[in-house]
Amino acid sequence: xxxxxxxxxxxxxxxxxxxxxxxxxxxxxxxxxxxxxxxxxxxxxxxxxxxxxxxxxxxxxxxxxxxxxxxxxxxxxxxxxxxxxxxxxxxxxxxxxxxxxxxxxxxxxxxxxxxxxxxxxxxxxxxxxxxxxxxxxxxxxxxxxxxxxxxxxxxxxxxxxxxxxxxxxxxxxxxxxxxxxxxxxxxxxxxxxxxxxxxxxxxxxxxxxxxxxxxxxxxxxxxxxxxxxxxxxxxxxxxxxxxxxxxxxxxxxxxxxxxxxxxxxxxxxxxxxxxxxxxxxxxxxxxxxxxxxxxxx
Amino acid sequence: xxxxxxxxxxxxxxxxxxxxxxxxxxxxxxxxxxxxxxxxxxxxxxxxxxxxxxxxxxxxxxxxxxxxxxxxxxxxxxxxxxxxxxxxxxxxxxxxxxxxxxxxxxxxxxxxxxxxxxxxxxxxxxxxxxxxxxxxxxxxxxxxxxxxxxxxxxxxxxxxxxxxxxxxxxxxxxxxxxxxxxxxxxxxxxxxxxxxxxxxxxxxxxxxxxxxxxxxxxxxxxxxxxxxxxxxxxxxxxxxxxxxxxxxxxxxxxxxxxxxxxxxxxxxxxxxxxxxxxxxxxxxxxxxxxxxxxxxx
Numbered sequence: 001x002x003x004x005x006x007x008x009x010x011x012x013x014x015x016x017x018x019x020x021x022x023x024x025x026x027x028x029x030x031x032x033x034x035x036x037x038x039x040x041x042x043x044x045x046x047x048x049x050x051x052x053x054x055x056x057x058x059x060x061x062x063x064x065x066x067x068x069x070x071x072x073x074x075x076x077x078x079x080x081x082x083x084x085x086x087x088x089x090x091x092x093x094x095x096x097x098x099x100x101x102x103x104x105x106x107x108x109x110x111x112x113x114x115x116x117x118x119x120x121x122x123x124x125x126x127x128x129x130x131x132x133x134x135x136x137x138x139x140x141x142x143x144x145x146x147x148x149x150x151x152x153x154x155x156x157x158x159x160x161x162x163x164x165x166x167x168x169x170x171x172x173x174x175x176x177x178x179x180x181x182x183x184x185x186x187x188x189x190x191x192x193x194x195x196x197x198x199x200x201x202x203x204x205x206x207x208x209x210x211x212x213x214x215x216x217x218x219x220x221x222x223x224x225x226x227x228x229x230x231x232x233x234x235x236x237x238x239x240x241x242x243x244x245x246x247x248x249x250x251x252x253x254x255x256x257x258x259x260x261x262x263x264x265x266x267x268x269x270x271x272x273x274x275x276x277x278x279x280x281x282x283x284x285x286x287x288x289x290x291x292x293x294x295x296x297x
Numbered sequence: 298x299x300x301x302x303x304x305x306x307x308x309x310x311x312x313x314x315x316x317x318x319x320x321x322x323x324x325x326x327x328x329x330x331x332x333x334x335x336x337x338x339x340x341x342x343x344x345x346x347x348x349x350x351x352x353x354x355x356x357x358x359x360x361x362x363x364x365x366x367x368x369x370x371x372x373x374x375x376x377x378x379x380x381x382x383x384x385x386x387x388x389x390x391x392x393x394x395x396x397x398x399x400x401x402x403x404x405x406x407x408x409x410x411x412x413x414x415x416x417x418x419x420x421x422x423x424x425x426x427x428x429x430x431x432x433x434x435x436x437x438x439x440x441x442x443x444x445x446x447x448x449x450x451x452x453x454x455x456x457x458x459x460x461x462x463x464x465x466x467x468x469x470x471x472x473x474x475x476x477x478x479x480x481x482x483x484x485x486x487x488x489x490x491x492x493x494x495x496x497x498x499x500x501x502x503x504x505x506x507x508x509x510x511x512x513x514x515x516x517x518x519x520x521x522x523x524x525x526x527x528x529x530x531x532x533x534x535x536x537x538x539x540x541x542x543x544x545x546x547x548x549x550x551x552x553x554x555x556x557x558x559x560x561x562x563x564x565x566x567x568x569x570x571x572x573x574x575x576x577x578x579x580x581x582x583x584x585x586x587x588x589x590x591x592x593x594x
């Protein structure tokens with residue numbers, strides 16, 4: 001195992017101070033080069049490859065994504081990089097989402113470890129379906145899928161128009177209305193649902209004005225069955241709000257605690273399903289909302 | 298193979314018309330049930346599973362996504378669904394991104410075909426790295442990854458503020474400025490780059506006002522090296538614009554042809570890299586932009 005050197009420097013700037021450096025050998029985590037190689041965008045190779053690598057916390061990985069490797073020439077460029085890496089003493093690992101068996105073969109012949117995220121599963125599917133995989137079709141992310149493109153474009157524009165209660169023009173066609181106090185994660189979750197699933201998602205901020213009443217705000221009350229609430233922890237909310245307005249009442253722990261308690265009471269009283277966003281990623285929140293609102297086809 | 302029935306109906310509403318129905322047996326594509334089962338959001342299982350299924354265009358798949366299957370009880374619920382499907386004569390195929398070997402085992406024991414998108418690759422990685430995969434770590438999409446969450450939130454808010462040239466407040470910190478005529482796909486691409494990669498992306502519409510001049514619009518000219526252009530085909534642009542304003546000059550083929558030609562001239566003259574969005578998905582455009590602007594770490 002290689003070792004790094006940790007330098008302890010004691011540096012007093014007052015006159016007469018001495019500067020001391022002590023070198024202590026520290027065992028470093030081994031470094032491995034991870035390549036995500038795809039004949040399309042590389043997103044699946046990155047996501048699945050990273051999920052696999054996360055199981056080896058003792059190893060440090062340097063990551064490289066190489067998308068659109070769909071020609072022999074593209075493959076040769078990757079092989080060139082792999083040879084360079086091998087020559088410099090690295091032991092590269094390739095995660096490949098590449099359909100062409102020829103390209104996979106070239107990558108494997110480089111001497112790098114190649115983890116083929118598609119090929120083996122394609123053979124399993126052929127066995128299960130009793131038919132041969134088509135070579136032409138099977139593009140990732142459906143190139144030219146106009147309907148899906150239109151749906152996403154409409155959904156993103158709807159989300160922008162209906163972000164943060166800015167417009168209530170077309171609330172009646174919303175698939176979901178996300179309600180929450182400021183900075184609980186409404187906006188990124190809204191955008192993710194729009195982009196990933198083409199859903200029409202509005203979001204509405206709960207403010208102090210909404211709390212003398214026991215019911216939902218008048219604007220969203222007619223659509224109570226499409227509302228979904230977000231909450232978080234007071235500490236996390238205070239952190240996030242401090243980012244926007246440092247040392248404000250708005251960001252104080254007391255104010256955050258109060259707003260979250262009121263919001264959760266409101267959700268419970270009105271039977272609005274809700275979710276604590278503090279330990280969840282945007283993807284996870286979106287998946288929970290889809291499931292809870294039965295929005296999966 | 299089952300067969301559907303195609304009904305040919307001849308129905309003249311004029312008095313004295315006769316209504317004729319002819320039933321012709323049509324061979325149907327075989328139907329298979331595809332389950333995407335995940336111990337997390339199900340997004341990777343859906344994406345990779347769908348990419349694999351796309352290689353079998355002769356088969357019709359009914360898709361079901363079941364996220365958050367991470368307990369024996371959750372597994373039993375899925376097995377129950379699989380048994381129901383098998384009993385009704387379907388031959389279900391399960392695409393699983395589930396870490397627990399016990400849960401995979403239960404799914405496989407149901408009698409369904411299980412394609413394990415993680416387990417085999419984890420064994421390959423263990424062999425390549427010479428160490429054992431951790432059971433605890435390796436959560437999908439990094440639960441509680443606060444830094445990434447902040448970055449995405451900031452990026453989405455930046456994208457909303459700087460959508461369609463609405464604000465030019467903080468153009469100097471943009472990672473990319475996407476420029477294009479109206480309806481070429483600026484907004485969804487901007488949002489995707491913000492959400493997926495946490496990049497600060499502004500977008501600016503090219504209008505007739507921008508074309509007497511040979512240079513870039515004054516607002517974005519200082520940041521020419523961060524500009525990326527979009528174009529499309531006149532027919533596609535006309536289609537998309539007709540959706541928004543049917544039968545307008547704005548949507549006419551002549552106007553679309555003119556605007557696209559001027560935009561492409563502008564990109565070329567100012568050495569702005571550009572991309573034709575007409576045959577590309579939002580994911581693909583984003584990947585090309587990342588690569589072209591060298592935004593990958």
